[in-house]
Amino acid sequence: MPDWVYAIILGLVEGLTEFIPVSSTGHLLLTKEALGLPDGFWGTFSVLIQLGAILAVVVVYFQRLWSVVLRIPTDPKARGFVISVLVAFLPAVAFGFLLHGFIKGVLFESPQLICWSLVIGGVVLLFIDRFAPEPRHDDAMELPFRTSLGIGMMQVLSMIPGVSRSGATIVGAVLLGVRKDAATEFSFFLAIPTMLGVFVLDAWENRNAISADQAGVIAVGFVASFVFALVVIKTMVGFVSRRGLAPFGWWRIVVGGAGLAALNLR
Secondary structure (H helix, E strand, C coil): CCHHHHHHHHHHHHHHHCCCCCCHHHHHHHHHHHHCCCHHHHHHHHHHCHHHHHHHHHHHCHHHHHHHHHHCCCCHHHHHHHHHHHHHHHHHHHHHHHHHHHHHHCHHHCHHHHHHHHHHHHHHHHHHHHHCCCCCECCCCCCCHHHHHHHHHHHHHHHCCCCCHHHHHHHHHHHCCECHHHHHHHHHHHHHHHHHHHHHHHHHHCHHHCCHHHHHHHHHHHHHHHHHHHHHHHHHHHHHHHHCCHHHHHHHHHHHHHHHHHHHCC
16 A cells, blocks of 8 residues: 555544543554554554644644733633642653653563553443542533642553553543543643654654655654544533443453454464
């Protein structure tokens, strides 16, 4: 297949899975493995197209985010929201810099780990969906700093490929008493600095792995990631409110189980 077809496939996978609790990283790595794509350029490509997903969050929540920016000098609630997101972001910064080399060099090289992470995470989602504590917080923009820090600590677990950044943050938020739809929205907000930080770090480290000739392929993947992420973000909060987290738990178990079966048949 031509490279632009691979770009659309990977952009589709990134856009559809980045903001639902099924692990976009795990799905991308397994998709590349299934398509026989080498790391090199395609590994860097998978990082670069995350910018499309980040842009989708900004577009969907632009009015609310811009309102916060304008009110920062005069509104304590606006400042509190910004600080809350930064507090949740800090654990990923600290552990990311400490463990980045180990995560990329060791954990990302194990398809078995990814599959088991998908399965175990699926079981966790099924459990949380059924036995979640009674929510105490229903506004993603007014979470206590202690709650935000706890969500940020849970996000650190998503550095293990297959765990899912959105899954870890949503589960962490629900366990800390945040209503499921508000937990999903806070996960979106936290994604902006987190994914942007990962994008900048990985893009810089892999700056020599791409060339101007590959710009077109990257643009195709970027657009695909943006479009499909836009659809997911616009529907995700309502879906979680209606159906809960169980569908994503079953999805993870099926994908992870299929991956383990395929690996054992090699």
